[in-house]
Amino acid sequence: MDSSNLELNAVIQILICALTAGWIIKYIYTSRRQRQYDEAISNAHKCQPVRSTLSNKWPLGLDLLKKQYDAFNERRLFAFQAQHLAPLDATVAIWLFGQQGWFTTDSKNIEYINATRFEDYGLGSRRDGCLPFLGEGIFCQDGPAWKHSREVLRRQFARIQYNDLSAFEDHVDTFVSTFADAKGIVDVQPACFRFTLSTTTALLFGEPIDDLGDTMTKEFGDAFDDASEKTALRLRLADLCFLYNPSSYKASCDVVRKYADHFISKAIKCRGESGEKEAFARYPFIIDMYNEVGDVQRVRDQLINVLLAGRDTTACMMSWAIFMLVRHPEKLAKLRDEIYAVSEGKTTFTRNHLVKMPYLKAVINETLRLYPQIPVNVRIALKTTWLPRGGGADGEQPILIRKGQGVGFSTYHMHRRKEIYGEDANDFRPERWMTGELSEVGSGFMPFHSGPRICLGKDFAFTEASYAIARFVQAYPELRLPDGVEALPVGLEPQSLTIVVSSADGCKVLLN
């Protein structure tokens, strides 16, 4: 080695040492500052050590992961979790891979995450998990980008809020008549998914996907389901989502995008040929959003985001409602009486008809209570913060949540807590919404989430589902549970979990 090389080597080594030392000093300094900050927050809010910890037998918490994985495959993840959470406090600390995280079903704590301390939390790995499918859309955005999306989309939903029911008419007719000639046992669940695919694409694209014919509808539907399912899997992998990225995933995402682009091009072409007014009348969602963001890709990403948010959620809600009704014939009869009395034999309903059906609303609330779609959710603390309950000897004192820690929260389990809903919390009893006993429920019921990120499609979902369920119950007076289909206790029926929770065995009924 000659001398110049030797010199170079020394210089590089010194440089590396200096950089490392600088990095270590910076690390110690910031982590000390961070520790001081954490300490200050802890003191200011009188935080105490958490009372409940989910214990694990294997190092790194691998046994917990393994058991959850088994329960998931056996289609009973929530029942498994309920069993393990029952003896613990509503907020527990969890250790996984040597890192601390949290899981809560406490409405007061969830309220802090969703609203009171909203700014302290972010979506964490959700963004990376969703990005290949959802791109720059409201579901994977935080901060200013999310705020902008929210504002643009909020306007869209405000515009349609008071529309009459005619937008749903054809889709509901198709849904109900699907079963007109059905003999024997039928599964209603797939029809619910077809129905919400039509209504939601009609809302977003300006025309329902069905108008493209059966083959293309199927291609789009299959690709959409596949992309959603794989996205859900990536979300469960959290920070490790990059490990799961098969080429079939990309292919499905591309198919969905191709169709979304098709409708956007159509809308823009229409504007060029027939003018702004005509185009807006036919494609209001696309045109308005395009005027706002001025970029086809951004419009397309938002369309796919809202389709994902609105399609499966509402389909599952409808399917669970019918699933529950056939298992409670006396409640079904009560609902049928209400629908008959209000509709007076008509099959075209108005919003006014639906307003006069309080029992239907109670049935839907009760379904959303037991089967909230988006049943579990995660937020990551962007800075050290606190939750009001879970610490100290009584478990009622505030606890410290450190920067970077994840907080999982389960609306599903919260909605079944006896402290909130009483001893019969696991029973399907729509009447509880009509007696005034839940007038104080507040944040104990939040199927649509709450605070600044509350669901934008709440009214849309409620309206389309109410209309479809009412017409379905009206059309099939013999609707019932087939003999031999087991009615398991609520919560113990097989469930499949993607981003939403659906019945793993569908919704099998007899109609004649």
Ligand code: HEM
């Ligand atoms: C039963 C039906 C539905 C349920 C239970 C439901 C539930 C939810 C929940 C829990 C969130 C919050 C997610 C989070 O922040 O992590 C959400 C967000 C959202 N939902 Fe819904 N949803 C339903 C139907 C719909 C429909 C039909 C649409 C649109 C057509 C829709 C559009 C949205 C949008 C755009 C967001 C994102 C809001 C934001 O991040 O600011 N949802 N929904």
Ligand SMILES: *[C@@H]1O[C@H](CO)[C@@H](O)[C@H](O)[C@H]1NC(C)=O
């Ligand atoms: C359903 O729940 C909502 C809260 O999200 C409440 O405002 C409404 O009154 C409930 N409806 C019925 C019929 O109880």
Ligand SMILES: CC(=O)N[C@H]1CO[C@H](CO)[C@@H](O)[C@@H]1O
């Ligand atoms: C309803 C609920 O769960 N809790 C809170 C969520 O956010 C709003 C404000 O943004 C609060 O008013 C709720 O109490």
